[in-house]
Amino acid sequence: MRKVRVALGEESYDIVIGYGLEQDLRAFVQGAGFSRQAMLVTDSNVGPLYGENVRAILEAGGLSVTVVTIPAGESSKSLAVAEKLYTRAIELGLDRKSPIFALGGGVVGDLAGFIAATYMRGVPFVQLPTSLLAQVDSSVGGKVAVNHALGKNLIGAFYQPKAVFMDLSMMKTLPKREIYTGLGEIIKYGIIYDAAFFAYLEQHVQDVLSLEQEAAVHMIARSCEIKAAVVSQDEKERGLRRILNFGHTMAHAIEKETGYLRYNHGEAVAIGMVGAADISARLGMIEEADVARVTSLIERLHLPTVAEGCTVDAMYKDIFHDKKTINGKVNWVLMEGIGKVTCRNDVPEDVVRAAMAARI
Ligand code: NAD
Ligand code: ZN
Structure with a gap:
Protein backbone atom coordinates (compact mmCIF):
# COMPACT_ATOMS: atom_id res chain seq x y z
CA MET A 1 0.00 0.00 0.00
CA ARG A 2 1.28 3.47 -0.87
CA LYS A 3 -0.12 6.82 0.15
CA VAL A 4 0.27 10.09 -1.71
CA ARG A 5 -0.68 13.17 0.25
CA VAL A 6 -2.21 16.02 -1.74
CA ALA A 7 -1.94 19.42 -0.03
CA LEU A 8 -4.01 22.23 -1.46
CA GLY A 9 -4.21 25.43 0.53
CA GLU A 10 -6.04 24.62 3.75
CA GLU A 11 -7.26 21.30 2.43
CA SER A 12 -5.38 18.07 2.11
CA TYR A 13 -6.28 14.47 1.50
CA ASP A 14 -4.71 11.09 0.83
CA ILE A 15 -4.59 9.03 -2.31
CA VAL A 16 -4.34 5.41 -1.15
CA ILE A 17 -2.95 2.95 -3.71
CA GLY A 18 -2.78 -0.81 -3.33
CA TYR A 19 -4.32 -4.24 -3.88
CA GLY A 20 -7.50 -4.95 -1.90
CA LEU A 21 -8.14 -1.88 0.21
CA GLU A 22 -11.17 -3.09 2.19
CA GLN A 23 -9.73 -2.33 5.61
CA ASP A 24 -8.42 1.11 4.73
CA LEU A 25 -11.64 2.14 3.04
CA ARG A 26 -13.81 0.89 5.89
CA ALA A 27 -11.65 2.59 8.50
CA PHE A 28 -11.74 5.85 6.55
CA VAL A 29 -15.53 5.78 6.30
CA GLN A 30 -15.88 5.02 10.00
CA GLY A 31 -13.79 8.00 10.97
CA ALA A 32 -14.98 10.53 8.41
CA GLY A 33 -18.03 11.93 10.21
CA PHE A 34 -20.35 11.39 7.24
CA SER A 35 -24.15 11.21 7.45
CA ARG A 36 -25.49 7.67 7.12
CA GLN A 37 -27.20 7.99 3.74
CA ALA A 38 -24.71 7.70 0.91
CA MET A 39 -24.78 7.41 -2.87
CA LEU A 40 -22.36 5.30 -4.91
CA VAL A 41 -22.25 6.28 -8.58
CA THR A 42 -20.89 3.69 -11.00
CA ASP A 43 -21.35 2.70 -14.65
CA SER A 44 -22.86 -0.26 -16.44
CA ASN A 45 -19.48 -1.98 -16.93
CA VAL A 46 -17.92 -1.44 -13.53
CA GLY A 47 -21.08 -1.68 -11.40
CA PRO A 48 -21.86 -5.33 -12.12
CA LEU A 49 -18.22 -6.29 -11.47
CA TYR A 50 -17.44 -4.37 -8.28
CA GLY A 51 -20.52 -2.41 -7.15
CA GLU A 52 -21.86 -4.93 -4.64
CA ASN A 53 -18.48 -5.61 -3.09
CA VAL A 54 -17.74 -1.92 -2.58
CA ARG A 55 -21.25 -1.29 -1.25
CA ALA A 56 -20.69 -4.03 1.34
CA ILE A 57 -17.41 -2.45 2.46
CA LEU A 58 -19.02 0.98 2.85
CA GLU A 59 -21.96 -0.48 4.72
CA ALA A 60 -19.58 -2.33 7.03
CA GLY A 61 -18.24 1.16 7.74
CA GLY A 62 -21.70 2.24 8.91
CA LEU A 63 -23.22 3.81 5.80
CA SER A 64 -26.50 3.08 4.09
CA VAL A 65 -25.51 3.03 0.43
CA THR A 66 -27.64 3.36 -2.69
CA VAL A 67 -25.86 2.29 -5.88
CA VAL A 68 -26.77 4.37 -8.93
CA THR A 69 -25.59 2.93 -12.24
CA ILE A 70 -25.25 5.13 -15.32
CA PRO A 71 -24.69 3.83 -18.86
CA ALA A 72 -20.96 3.43 -19.55
CA GLY A 73 -19.47 5.98 -21.94
CA GLU A 74 -18.76 9.64 -22.42
CA SER A 75 -22.39 10.47 -23.28
CA SER A 76 -23.33 9.98 -19.61
CA LYS A 77 -21.25 13.04 -18.70
CA SER A 78 -24.23 15.29 -19.40
CA LEU A 79 -26.54 17.68 -17.61
CA ALA A 80 -29.42 15.32 -18.39
CA VAL A 81 -27.79 12.45 -16.48
CA ALA A 82 -26.68 14.88 -13.77
CA GLU A 83 -30.28 15.94 -13.28
CA LYS A 84 -31.34 12.32 -12.77
CA LEU A 85 -28.66 11.97 -10.09
CA TYR A 86 -29.82 15.15 -8.33
CA THR A 87 -33.33 13.75 -8.31
CA ARG A 88 -32.10 10.50 -6.75
CA ALA A 89 -30.10 12.43 -4.17
CA ILE A 90 -33.14 14.48 -3.15
CA GLU A 91 -35.41 11.41 -3.06
CA LEU A 92 -32.90 9.58 -0.89
CA GLY A 93 -32.77 12.53 1.48
CA LEU A 94 -29.02 13.08 1.13
CA ASP A 95 -27.95 15.96 3.36
CA ARG A 96 -24.87 18.19 3.49
CA LYS A 97 -22.76 15.50 5.11
CA SER A 98 -23.91 12.63 2.92
CA PRO A 99 -20.97 11.32 0.90
CA ILE A 100 -21.01 10.65 -2.81
CA PHE A 101 -18.66 7.91 -4.02
CA ALA A 102 -17.47 7.59 -7.62
CA LEU A 103 -16.64 3.98 -8.61
CA GLY A 104 -15.46 3.87 -12.21
CA GLY A 105 -13.37 5.62 -14.82
CA GLY A 106 -13.03 9.31 -15.53
CA VAL A 107 -16.60 9.61 -16.78
CA VAL A 108 -18.05 8.48 -13.46
CA GLY A 109 -15.49 10.52 -11.49
CA ASP A 110 -16.12 13.76 -13.39
CA LEU A 111 -19.90 13.37 -13.27
CA ALA A 112 -20.22 12.23 -9.64
CA GLY A 113 -17.71 14.92 -8.62
CA PHE A 114 -19.79 17.55 -10.39
CA ILE A 115 -22.88 16.36 -8.51
CA ALA A 116 -20.97 16.39 -5.21
CA ALA A 117 -19.69 19.92 -5.90
CA THR A 118 -23.12 21.33 -6.65
CA TYR A 119 -25.73 19.34 -4.73
CA MET A 120 -26.56 21.51 -1.69
CA ARG A 121 -23.52 23.66 -2.65
CA GLY A 122 -21.21 20.76 -1.98
CA VAL A 123 -21.26 17.43 -0.16
CA PRO A 124 -18.33 15.11 0.67
CA PHE A 125 -16.87 13.37 -2.36
CA VAL A 126 -14.75 10.20 -2.45
CA GLN A 127 -13.10 8.85 -5.59
CA LEU A 128 -12.67 5.13 -6.22
CA PRO A 129 -11.10 5.23 -9.69
CA THR A 130 -11.02 1.93 -11.59
CA SER A 131 -9.40 2.83 -14.93
CA LEU A 132 -5.71 3.59 -15.27
CA LEU A 133 -6.52 6.99 -16.76
CA ALA A 134 -8.78 7.89 -13.85
CA GLN A 135 -6.14 6.73 -11.37
CA VAL A 136 -3.28 8.78 -12.78
CA ASP A 137 -5.16 11.74 -14.17
CA SER A 138 -8.84 12.51 -13.69
CA SER A 139 -9.10 11.58 -10.00
CA VAL A 140 -6.17 13.86 -9.07
CA GLY A 141 -6.42 17.64 -9.19
CA GLY A 142 -10.03 18.38 -8.38
CA LYS A 143 -11.45 19.20 -11.80
CA VAL A 144 -15.02 17.96 -12.15
CA ALA A 145 -17.32 18.57 -15.09
CA VAL A 146 -20.03 17.55 -17.47
CA ASN A 147 -20.06 18.09 -21.23
CA HIS A 148 -22.27 20.43 -23.24
CA ALA A 149 -23.49 19.60 -26.74
CA LEU A 150 -21.16 22.36 -27.97
CA GLY A 151 -18.03 21.19 -26.17
CA LYS A 152 -16.42 18.85 -23.67
CA ASN A 153 -16.07 19.71 -19.96
CA LEU A 154 -17.57 23.18 -20.42
CA ILE A 155 -19.73 23.04 -17.27
CA GLY A 156 -17.66 22.29 -14.21
CA ALA A 157 -15.91 23.26 -11.02
CA PHE A 158 -12.77 22.77 -8.99
CA TYR A 159 -13.75 20.44 -6.16
CA GLN A 160 -11.38 18.30 -4.12
CA PRO A 161 -12.35 14.86 -2.81
CA LYS A 162 -12.07 13.86 0.86
CA ALA A 163 -9.95 10.89 -0.21
CA VAL A 164 -9.07 8.71 -3.19
CA PHE A 165 -8.81 4.92 -2.90
CA MET A 166 -7.42 2.88 -5.79
CA ASP A 167 -7.72 -0.87 -5.58
CA LEU A 168 -5.46 -1.94 -8.43
CA SER A 169 -6.82 -5.49 -8.38
CA MET A 170 -9.88 -4.07 -10.17
CA MET A 171 -7.73 -3.39 -13.22
CA LYS A 172 -7.64 -7.06 -14.17
CA THR A 173 -10.90 -6.49 -16.06
CA LEU A 174 -9.85 -3.24 -17.72
CA PRO A 175 -9.63 -3.66 -21.53
P1 NAD B 1 -14.32 5.91 -18.91
O1 NAD B 1 -14.77 6.38 -17.60
O2 NAD B 1 -15.27 5.96 -20.04
O3 NAD B 1 -13.73 4.44 -18.75
C1 NAD B 1 -13.26 3.75 -19.89
C2 NAD B 1 -13.99 2.42 -20.07
O4 NAD B 1 -13.45 1.47 -19.16
C3 NAD B 1 -15.49 2.50 -19.77
O5 NAD B 1 -16.16 1.66 -20.68
C4 NAD B 1 -15.58 1.93 -18.36
O6 NAD B 1 -16.84 1.36 -18.10
C5 NAD B 1 -14.50 0.89 -18.40
N1 NAD B 1 -13.89 0.53 -17.12
C6 NAD B 1 -13.39 1.38 -16.18
N2 NAD B 1 -12.80 0.68 -15.20
C7 NAD B 1 -12.94 -0.63 -15.50
C8 NAD B 1 -12.53 -1.84 -14.87
N3 NAD B 1 -11.81 -1.84 -13.73
N4 NAD B 1 -12.87 -3.00 -15.46
C9 NAD B 1 -13.56 -3.02 -16.63
N5 NAD B 1 -13.95 -1.91 -17.29
C10 NAD B 1 -13.65 -0.74 -16.73
O7 NAD B 1 -13.05 6.74 -19.42
P2 NAD B 1 -11.66 7.09 -18.74
O8 NAD B 1 -10.66 6.89 -19.79
O9 NAD B 1 -11.48 6.42 -17.45
O10 NAD B 1 -11.82 8.64 -18.46
C11 NAD B 1 -12.12 9.54 -19.50
C12 NAD B 1 -12.87 10.72 -18.95
O11 NAD B 1 -12.05 11.36 -17.98
C13 NAD B 1 -13.21 11.77 -19.98
O12 NAD B 1 -14.54 12.18 -19.80
C14 NAD B 1 -12.27 12.91 -19.68
O13 NAD B 1 -12.80 14.17 -20.00
C15 NAD B 1 -12.08 12.76 -18.20
N6 NAD B 1 -10.85 13.34 -17.69
C16 NAD B 1 -10.94 14.20 -16.65
C17 NAD B 1 -9.79 14.74 -16.12
C18 NAD B 1 -9.89 15.65 -14.94
O14 NAD B 1 -8.90 16.28 -14.57
N7 NAD B 1 -11.03 15.72 -14.29
C19 NAD B 1 -8.54 14.43 -16.64
C20 NAD B 1 -8.48 13.54 -17.70
C21 NAD B 1 -9.65 12.99 -18.22
ZN1 ZN C 1 -5.20 14.16 -21.01
Missing part, protein backbone atom coordinates in the same frame (compact mmCIF):
# COMPACT_ATOMS: atom_id res chain seq x y z
CA LYS A 176 -6.06 -3.54 -22.90
CA ARG A 177 -6.73 -0.45 -24.96
CA GLU A 178 -7.83 1.43 -21.82
CA ILE A 179 -4.53 0.47 -20.21
CA TYR A 180 -2.54 1.93 -23.11
CA THR A 181 -4.68 5.08 -22.86
CA GLY A 182 -3.58 5.57 -19.26
CA LEU A 183 0.04 4.85 -20.18
CA GLY A 184 -0.04 7.86 -22.53
CA GLU A 185 -0.58 10.20 -19.58
CA ILE A 186 1.97 8.33 -17.46
CA ILE A 187 4.70 8.86 -20.10
CA LYS A 188 3.69 12.53 -20.08
CA TYR A 189 4.56 12.88 -16.39
CA GLY A 190 8.07 11.60 -17.07
CA ILE A 191 8.58 14.04 -19.93
CA ILE A 192 7.28 17.11 -18.13
CA TYR A 193 8.71 16.56 -14.67
CA ASP A 194 10.92 13.59 -13.97
CA ALA A 195 13.67 12.24 -16.23
CA ALA A 196 14.37 9.37 -13.81
CA PHE A 197 10.74 8.26 -14.00
CA PHE A 198 10.91 8.37 -17.81
CA ALA A 199 14.01 6.17 -17.66
CA TYR A 200 12.23 3.80 -15.25
CA LEU A 201 9.44 3.36 -17.81
CA GLU A 202 12.01 2.72 -20.56
CA GLN A 203 13.69 0.07 -18.42
CA HIS A 204 10.49 -1.71 -17.33
CA VAL A 205 8.40 -1.83 -20.50
CA GLN A 206 7.23 -5.42 -20.00
CA ASP A 207 6.22 -4.91 -16.37
CA VAL A 208 4.55 -1.63 -17.25
CA LEU A 209 2.51 -3.23 -20.04
CA SER A 210 1.45 -6.21 -17.95
CA LEU A 211 0.72 -4.04 -14.87
CA GLU A 212 3.05 -6.20 -12.79
CA GLN A 213 2.15 -5.33 -9.18
CA GLU A 214 5.25 -3.51 -8.02
CA ALA A 215 5.62 -1.60 -11.29
CA ALA A 216 1.93 -0.69 -11.33
CA VAL A 217 1.98 0.70 -7.80
CA HIS A 218 5.17 2.63 -8.53
CA MET A 219 4.08 4.18 -11.80
CA ILE A 220 0.62 5.10 -10.51
CA ALA A 221 1.94 6.55 -7.24
CA ARG A 222 4.68 8.51 -9.02
CA SER A 223 2.19 9.87 -11.56
CA CYS A 224 -0.15 10.97 -8.76
CA GLU A 225 2.77 12.59 -6.92
CA ILE A 226 3.77 14.56 -9.98
CA LYS A 227 0.24 15.66 -10.80
CA ALA A 228 -0.37 16.55 -7.14
CA ALA A 229 2.88 18.53 -6.98
CA VAL A 230 1.98 20.53 -10.07
CA VAL A 231 -1.62 21.11 -9.02
CA SER A 232 -0.77 22.10 -5.47
CA GLN A 233 1.44 24.86 -6.84
CA ASP A 234 -1.33 26.06 -9.14
CA GLU A 235 -4.74 24.75 -8.15
CA LYS A 236 -6.80 27.04 -10.40
CA GLU A 237 -4.69 26.73 -13.54
CA ARG A 238 -3.07 30.14 -13.74
CA GLY A 239 0.41 29.06 -14.77
CA LEU A 240 2.37 25.93 -13.92
CA ARG A 241 -0.62 23.63 -14.27
CA ARG A 242 -0.48 24.30 -18.00
CA ILE A 243 2.48 21.93 -18.29
CA LEU A 244 0.02 19.07 -17.76
CA ASN A 245 -1.26 20.06 -21.16
CA PHE A 246 1.91 18.75 -22.84
CA GLY A 247 0.89 16.90 -26.01
CA HIS A 248 -2.71 18.01 -25.65
CA THR A 249 -2.76 20.91 -28.12
CA MET A 250 -2.27 18.64 -31.11
CA ALA A 251 -4.20 15.83 -29.39
CA HIS A 252 -7.36 17.89 -29.18
CA ALA A 253 -7.10 18.69 -32.89
CA ILE A 254 -6.62 14.99 -33.70
CA GLU A 255 -9.59 13.99 -31.55
CA LYS A 256 -11.75 16.59 -33.24
CA GLU A 257 -10.66 15.69 -36.79
CA THR A 258 -11.32 12.01 -36.22
CA GLY A 259 -14.71 12.65 -34.63
CA TYR A 260 -13.57 11.35 -31.22
CA LEU A 261 -13.84 7.87 -32.72
CA ARG A 262 -10.62 6.58 -34.23
CA TYR A 263 -8.31 7.54 -31.36
CA ASN A 264 -9.17 7.66 -27.71
CA HIS A 265 -7.74 10.43 -25.56
CA GLY A 266 -4.48 8.77 -24.47
CA GLU A 267 -3.72 7.70 -28.03
CA ALA A 268 -4.26 11.23 -29.33
CA VAL A 269 -2.04 12.55 -26.53
CA ALA A 270 0.68 10.08 -27.52
CA ILE A 271 0.69 11.42 -31.08
CA GLY A 272 0.51 14.99 -29.76
CA MET A 273 3.52 14.40 -27.50
CA VAL A 274 5.63 13.27 -30.46
CA GLY A 275 4.39 16.38 -32.28
CA ALA A 276 5.36 18.66 -29.40
CA ALA A 277 8.76 16.97 -29.11
CA ASP A 278 9.26 17.46 -32.85
CA ILE A 279 8.38 21.19 -32.59
CA SER A 280 10.83 21.51 -29.69
CA ALA A 281 13.59 19.95 -31.79
CA ARG A 282 12.79 22.14 -34.81
CA LEU A 283 13.16 25.19 -32.54
CA GLY A 284 16.53 23.90 -31.34
CA MET A 285 15.32 23.34 -27.78
CA ILE A 286 16.17 19.62 -27.68
CA GLU A 287 18.21 17.12 -29.69
CA GLU A 288 16.81 14.71 -32.27
CA ALA A 289 17.92 11.94 -29.90
CA ASP A 290 15.38 13.18 -27.32
CA VAL A 291 12.60 13.04 -29.91
CA ALA A 292 13.69 9.50 -30.75
CA ARG A 293 13.50 8.44 -27.08
CA VAL A 294 10.01 9.86 -26.71
CA THR A 295 8.83 8.24 -29.94
CA SER A 296 10.38 4.90 -29.09
CA LEU A 297 8.87 4.65 -25.61
CA ILE A 298 5.44 5.56 -26.97
CA GLU A 299 5.71 2.87 -29.64
CA ARG A 300 6.94 0.25 -27.18
CA LEU A 301 3.94 0.97 -24.95
CA HIS A 302 1.60 0.17 -27.86
CA LEU A 303 0.56 3.74 -28.54
CA PRO A 304 0.35 5.41 -31.97
CA THR A 305 2.72 8.12 -33.20
CA VAL A 306 0.90 9.15 -36.38
CA ALA A 307 -2.70 10.25 -36.86
CA GLU A 308 -4.54 8.70 -39.77
CA GLY A 309 -7.45 10.64 -41.21
CA CYS A 310 -6.15 14.13 -40.39
CA THR A 311 -5.00 16.99 -42.63
CA VAL A 312 -2.55 19.73 -41.68
CA ASP A 313 -4.94 22.53 -42.66
CA ALA A 314 -7.78 21.23 -40.52
CA MET A 315 -5.52 20.49 -37.55
CA TYR A 316 -3.87 23.89 -37.81
CA LYS A 317 -7.26 25.61 -37.72
CA ASP A 318 -8.40 23.52 -34.77
CA ILE A 319 -5.56 24.53 -32.47
CA PHE A 320 -6.90 28.10 -32.40
CA HIS A 321 -10.25 26.86 -31.12
CA ASP A 322 -8.76 25.00 -28.19
CA LYS A 323 -10.02 26.02 -24.75
CA LYS A 324 -6.43 26.69 -23.69
CA THR A 325 -5.86 29.19 -26.51
CA ILE A 326 -6.05 32.75 -25.19
CA ASN A 327 -6.33 35.89 -27.37
CA GLY A 328 -5.60 33.90 -30.51
CA LYS A 329 -2.16 32.82 -29.28
CA VAL A 330 -1.53 29.12 -28.98
CA ASN A 331 0.27 28.27 -25.78
CA TRP A 332 2.55 25.37 -26.66
CA VAL A 333 4.07 23.26 -23.91
CA LEU A 334 7.49 22.37 -25.31
CA MET A 335 10.45 20.31 -24.14
CA GLU A 336 13.77 21.65 -22.93
CA GLY A 337 14.90 18.11 -22.30
CA ILE A 338 13.42 14.92 -20.94
CA GLY A 339 11.95 15.89 -17.57
CA LYS A 340 11.69 19.60 -18.29
CA VAL A 341 9.16 21.63 -20.27
CA THR A 342 8.35 25.27 -20.80
CA CYS A 343 5.43 27.22 -22.33
CA ARG A 344 5.86 29.25 -25.52
CA ASN A 345 3.32 31.21 -27.54
CA ASP A 346 5.71 32.34 -30.30
CA VAL A 347 6.02 29.17 -32.38
CA PRO A 348 6.05 30.10 -36.09
CA GLU A 349 3.27 28.74 -38.27
CA ASP A 350 5.64 26.92 -40.63
CA VAL A 351 7.22 25.01 -37.74
CA VAL A 352 3.83 23.86 -36.44
CA ARG A 353 2.71 22.88 -39.92
CA ALA A 354 5.90 20.93 -40.58
CA ALA A 355 5.53 19.02 -37.31
CA MET A 356 1.89 18.27 -38.12
CA ALA A 357 2.78 17.10 -41.62
CA ALA A 358 5.26 14.66 -40.10
CA ARG A 359 2.51 13.15 -37.94
CA ILE A 360 -0.07 12.27 -40.61
